[in-house]
Amino acid sequence: xxxxxxxLSDIIKQAIKRGATDAEAIASxxxxxxxxxxxxxxxxxxxxxxxxxxxxxLCEGRQASCSTSDVSAEGVEELIANAVEMAxxxxxxxxxxxxAREELATTIPDLGLFDPAIVxxxxxxxxxxxxxxxxxxxxxxxxxxxxxGGACSTTVGRTILVNSAGFVGEYSGTNCNLVTVPLAKExxxxxxxxxxxxxxxxxxxxxxxxxxxxxxxxxxxxxxxxKVATTEVPIVFEFGATEDLLGDFFEAVEGGAIFRRSSFxxxxxxxxxxxxxxxxxxxGTLPGEIxxxxxxxxxxxxxxxxxxxxxxxKSYLLNAYTARKLNLRSTGNASRGLTGAPxxxxxxxxxxxxxxTPEEIIAxxxxxxxxxxxxxxxxxxxxxxxxxxxxxxxxxxxxxxxPVEEVTIAGNFKDMLKGIEMVGNDFxxxxxxxxxxxxxxxxxxxxx
Numbered sequence: 001x002x003x004x005x006x007x008l009s010d011i012i013k014q015a016i017k018r019g020a021t022d023a024e025a026i027a028s029x030x031x032x033x034x035x036x037x038x039x040x041x042x043x044x045x046x047x048x049x050x051x052x053x054x055x056x057x058l059c060e061g062r063q064a065s066c067s068t069s070d071v072s073a074e075g076v077e078e079l080i081a082n083a084v085e086m087a088x089x090x091x092x093x094x095x096x097x098x099x100a101r102e103e104l105a106t107t108i109p110d111l112g113l114f115d116p117a118i119v120x121x122x123x124x125x126x127x128x129x130x131x132x133x134x135x136x137x138x139x140x141x142x143x144x145x146x147x148x149g150g151a152c153s154t155t156v157g158r159t160i161l162v163n164s165a166g167f168v169g170e171y172s173g174t175n176c177n178l179v180t181v182p183l184a185k186e187x188x189x190x191x192x193x194x195x196x197x198x199x200x201x202x203x204x205x206x207x208x209x210x211x212x213x214x215x216x217x218x219x220x221x222x223x224x225x226x227k228v229a230t231t232e233v234p235i236v237f238e239f240g241a242t243e244d245l246l247g248d249f250f251e252a253v254e255g256g257a258i259f260r261r262s263s264f265x266x267x268x269x270x271x272x273x274x275x276x277x278x279x280x281x282x283x284g285t286l287p288g289e290i291x292x293x294x295x296x297x298x299x300x301x302x303x304x305x306x307x308x309x310x311x312x313x314k315s316y317l318l319n320a321y322t323a324r325k326l327n328l329r330s331t332g333n334a335s336r337g338l339t340g341a342p343x344x345x346x347x348x349x350x351x352x353x354x355x356x357t358p359e360e361i362i363a364x365x366x367x368x369x370x371x372x373x374x375x376x377x378x379x380x381x382x383x384x385x386x387x388x389x390x391x392x393x394x395x396x397x398x399x400x401x402x403p404v405e406e407v408t409i410a411g412n413f414k415d416m417l418k419g420i421e422m423v424g425n426d427f428x429x430x431x432x433x434x435x436x437x438x439x440x441x442x443x444x445x446x447x448x
Contacts, residue, residue, distance in 0.1 A: 002071075003027045003029060003051060003053065003071055003160065004160075005160055005162055005168050005170060007027075007053075007071075007076075008025040008026075008027060008053070008160055008161075008162035008168075009162050009168065011023075011025045011053070011055060011076060011079070011080060011162075012024075012025055012162055012163065012164050014077075014080050015055065015057050015080050015083065015084055015164075016164060018080060018081070018084045019059060019084055019088070020057040020058060020059055020083075020084050020087065020164075021058050021059050021060050022057070022058045022097065022098045022163070022164045022165065023055065023056065023057045023058070023083075023163065023164050024055070024056045024057075024098060024161070024162070024163040024164070024298070024299075025053060025054065025055050025056075025161070025162050025163070026053070026054045026056075026159070026160065026161050026162075026297075026336065026338060027051070027052070027053045027054075027158075027159070027160040027161075028050075028051065028052055028054075028157065028158070028159055028160075028337075028338060029049075029050075029051040029157065029158045030049070030050050030051070030155060030156070030157040030158075031047075031048070031049045031155070031156045031157075032046075032047070032048050032049075032050075032153065032154070032155050032156075033046070033047045033123065033126060033153060033154045034046050034047075034151065034152070034153035034154075035123070035126055035127050035130050035151065035152055035153070036130070036149050036150070036151045037127065037130045037131050037134060037149055037150050037151070038134070038147060038148065038149035038150075039134075039146075039147060039149075040131055040134070040135065042127065043149065045123075045127075047123075050069065051069060051071070052067055052068060052069045052338050053067065053068055053069075053071060053076070053079065053338065054066070054067040054336075054337065054338030054339055055067070055079055055080065055083045056083070056341065057083045057084050057087045058087065058096055058097060058098065059084070059087040059088055060092070061092035061093055061094055061096055061097075062087045062088060062089075062090045062091065062092055062093075062096070063087055063090060063093070063096045063341065064083055064084075064086035064087035064089075064090055065083060065339045065340055065341065066079050066082045066083040066086065066339065067079070067338035067339045095321050095324040095325050096321065096341070097320075097324075098163055098164065098165045098298070098320070099165065099298050099299065099300055099320045099330065100165070101165045101166050103300055103320075103329075103330065104163075104165060104166065104167040104299045104300060104301075105167065105169060105294065105295040105299055105300060105301040106301075107301075108169050108170070108171060108294045108295065109285070109294050110294075111171075111285065111286075111287050111288070111292045111293070111294055112200070112201070112287045112288040113171060113172070113173040113174070113200055113288070113292060113293070114171075114172045114173055114174050114200075115174045115200060115201040115202055117201070117202040117203070118154050118156065118174040118175070118176050118200075118201075118202050119156055119174065121154060121176070121202065126152040126153075126154065127152070129152045129178055129208050130149075130150040130151055130152040130178070130180075130208075131150065132150075132208035132209065132212070133150040133152075133178055133179070133180040133208035133209075133211045133212040133215075134147055134149060134150030134180045134182070134212060135212065136180075136208060136209040136210075136211070136212025136213050136216075137150075137180050137182035137193070137212035137213065137215045137216040137219075138182060138212075138216075139212075140182075140212065140213050140216035140217070140220075141184070141216060141220055143184050143185060143186055143220060143223065144182045144183070144184050144216050144219065144220070145183060145184070145185045145190075146182070146183040146185070146190075147180070147181065147182050147183060148181035148182075148183065148192065149180070149181060150178075150179065150180035150181075150208075150212075151177075151178070151179050151180070152176070152177070152178050153176070153177045154174070154175070154176045154177075155173075155174065155175050156172075156173075156174050157172065157173050157174075158170065158171070158172045158173075159171055159172075159173075159293075161295065161297070161299055163298075163299055165299070167295075167299035169294065169295050169299060171293060171294050171295075173200060173293070174200055174201075175198055175199065175200050175290060176198070176199060176200075176202055176205055177196060177197070177198040178196055178197055178198075178205060178206070178208060178211055179194065179195065179196030179197075179211070179215075180194075180195065180196070180211060180212050180215045181193065181194050181215065182212075182215050182216050182219050183219065184216070184219035184220045184222070184223055185223075186223040186224065189223060189224065189225075191219050191220075191222035191223055191225070192219060192222075193215045193216060193217070193218035193219025193220070193222070194215055194218065195211050195212075195214040195215035195218055196211060196215075196430075197211060197430055198290055198430060198431050199288075199290070200288050200289070200290060200292075201288055204288065218372075221372070221393070221403060222373075222391065222403055222405065223403065224402065224403050225391060225402075225403035225404055225405030225406075226402070226403070226404065226405065227404070227405070227406050227407055227447035227448045228369075228394060228404055228407060228445060228447040228448065229447055229448050230444070230445065230446045230447055230448065231444075231445055232442050232443065232444050232445070233365075233367055233368040233369055233442065233443070233445060234365050234367075234368035234369075234421075234439060234440065234441055234442060234443075235368060235369050235371060235409060235439070235440045235442075235443045235445075236358075236361055236362055236365060236368060236369070236370045236371065236395065236437065236438070236439050236440075237371050237437060237438050237439075237440070238358070238370065238371060238372045238392070238437055239358075239424065239426050239427070239428075239434075239435055239436050239437050240372065240373070241371045241372060241373065241374050241390075241392075242351060242435035242436065242437065242438050243433045243434065243435045244374040245374075245416075245435070246280070246349060246350070246351060246433050246435050247433055248379040248381075248386070248413070249280070249413070250317070250346060250349060251263075251379065251381045252264055252265050252381040252384075252413070253265055253307055253313075253316055253317055254316070254317050254318075254322075254333075254344040255316050255317060255318040255319065255321075255322025255323065255325070255326060255333075255344050256322055256343070256344055257381055258316050258322070258326060259322055259325035259326050262381060262382050263381050263382065264381065264382065264383060264384040264413065264414060265313060265316075268313045269313055269314070269315070269316070270312065270313065270314075271312065271313055272311050272312050273308065273311065273312070273313045273414070273417055273418070274308055274311040274313075274417035274418055274420060275311050275417065275418055275419065275420035275421070276310045276311045277310075277311070277354060277420055277421070277422070277423045278308055278310070278311050278351065278417065278420050278423065279306070279308060279309050279310060279351070279352040280306075280307045280308040280349075280350070280351055280352070281304065281305065281306050281307065281349075281350055281352060282304075282305045282307055282317055282331070282333065282346055282347050282348065282349045282350075283303075283304040283305070283347055283348050283350075284296070284302030284303065284304075284332060284333075284347025284348065285302050285303060285304060285347070286347075286348050286429075289348045289429055289432075290348070290429065290431055290432050291346060291347040291348035291349065291431075291432035292347060292348060293347070295332075296319070296330075296332045296333060296334040296335070296342075297319070297334035297335050297336035297342045297345075298319060298320050298330070298334040298336075298342050300320070300330055300332045300334065301332055302332045302347055303331065303332045305317065305331045305332075305333075311417075311418075315331060316328070316331070317331050317333045317344055317346065318330050318331045318333060318344060319333055319334035319335070319342050319343065319344050320334060320342070321341065321342065322344055332347075333345055333346065333347065346432055346433070347432070348429060348432055348433075348434070349432060349433050349434075350427070350429070350433065350434040350435060351423070351427075351434070351435040351436060351438070352423075352427075353423065353424065353425045353426070353427035353436045354422065354423025354424055354425060354436060354438075355423075355425060356422050356423065356424050356425060356437075357424065357425060357426070358424050358426050358437040360422075361422045361424055361437055361438075361439050362395060362398060362399070362400065363398040363399075364398065364421075364422060364439065365395045365398060365439070366395075366396075366397060366398065367395065367396060367397075368394075368395040369390075369392060369393075369394060369395065369404065369407075369409070369443075369445050370392045370393040370394070370395050370400060371390045371391075371392040371409065372391060372392040372393065373390065373391040373392065374388050374389070374390055375388060375389030375390060375391065376388055376389045378408075378410075379413070383412070384412045384413035384414045384415075385412055385413075386409075386410065386411055386412060386413050386416065387408055387409070387410040388408065388409060389406075389407070389408055390404075390407055390408065390409045390445075391403075391404060391405045391406075391407075392404055404447075406447070407445050407446060407447040408445070408446040408447075409443050409444065409445055409446075410443065410444045410446060411440075411442075411443040411444060416440050416443065419440045419441035419442060420438055420439065420440055420441075421439045421440070421441050422438065422439040423436060423437075423438050424436035424437030424438065
């Protein structure tokens with residue numbers, strides 16, 4: 001049986017007939033290919049196709065969900081029966097209702113998420129791309145002595161969503177990912193580098209040579225790393241490290257953390273929570289970007305949401321459920337798989353670029369730490385306390401002096417946000433999160 005909007009609409013009707021108050025059906029069809037090479041030889045080659053249907057039913061405030069990969073008439077019948085029966089046995093949650101009909105998307109814009117060139121990319125070419133990225137890294141410098149490999153993967157997918165409030169929508173998307181991980185050695189010390197890119201359109205992906213050379217450069221710059229004495233200094237976060245910070249910030253600004261009161265941002269809407277230099281945006285409508293889609297996991301249109309504007313907290317990120325809990329409106333950030341209730345996710349989440357080059361930011365620091373890599377986890381969204389392992393370069397007199405490793409940076413996110421003194425202009429999406437280099441006035445670096 002082919003998965004179609006008609007099939008999902010029929011599933012919805014059958015669920016209502018069986019006693020559901022409302023229902024929502026989602027279908028996913030995906031074809032994935034991946035190849036991993038090491039030292040030019042293929043280590044792993046995999047191609048897989050999957051499809052499935054998920055059904056969420058609501059029975060007067062009770063909800064449950066089931067999924068199946070069996071799309072035969074019998075499989076669909078069992079899916080409906082199980083979901084409705086499970087829902088009748090769950091507890092009541094008054095916020096568990098579908099979005100209002102007037103909130104649902106009425107058009108499905110073409111955001112350029114599908115690229116036929118990725119569909120047509122031959123397996124031999126994907127293998128060649130993985131090998132070329134690894135070869136570019138290995139040939140970059142004699143100190144690149146080994147490799148953990150290179151990898152190329154593609155995904156071609158289709159999503160359909162139908163609900164009993166009247167929404168019917170579908171879209172297709174593609175992406176291609178290319179990475180390599182070289183090993184650099186000098187003396188007895190060995191360091192790992194990593195670099196990659198992910199794009200929805202093949203012609204936007206960094207070349208294998210660009211990826212390989214950047215991965216090698218990142219491995220080489222870590223050689224000779226050492227600890228520093230514990231001190232408090234300005235911190236410059238390279239763009240990748242800033243992206244890590246932004247991922248942590250999402251934990252504090254998403255609606256679930258807010259209504260559960262497990263975030264330091266509870267009750268802060270309209271307040272100055274950060275430096276006036278900081279603006280943070282979530283935008284699920286950017287053409288061709290990884291985090292874009294024409295509608296969210298509940299059928300609401302995706303949108304551009306300014307989360308922080310010139311340091312002022314303007315919005316939380318919400319799905320329909322968390323919005324009801326907070327007496328607010330959804331920001332179109334519902335995310336879901338085939339099973340479970342929708343959660344809150346990001347579209348394209350980014351820090352708006354500033355005016356300074358990374359070099360200007362580094363030059364502004366007399367003594368400080370340039371963080372290029374964050375290690376481990378250490379963020380408490382309730383209190384804002386922040387402590388993570390880090391590596392990078394020590395700054396002396398506005399210049400990178402020597403590589404640093406095995407240290408910890410610590411502070412409180414509230415102070416870090418307000419302590420942002422410079423925002424860089426080095427901004428590019430390599431996934432769903434993007435951010436430039438930033439400078440924070442002071443944090444504790446714990447080393448020797």
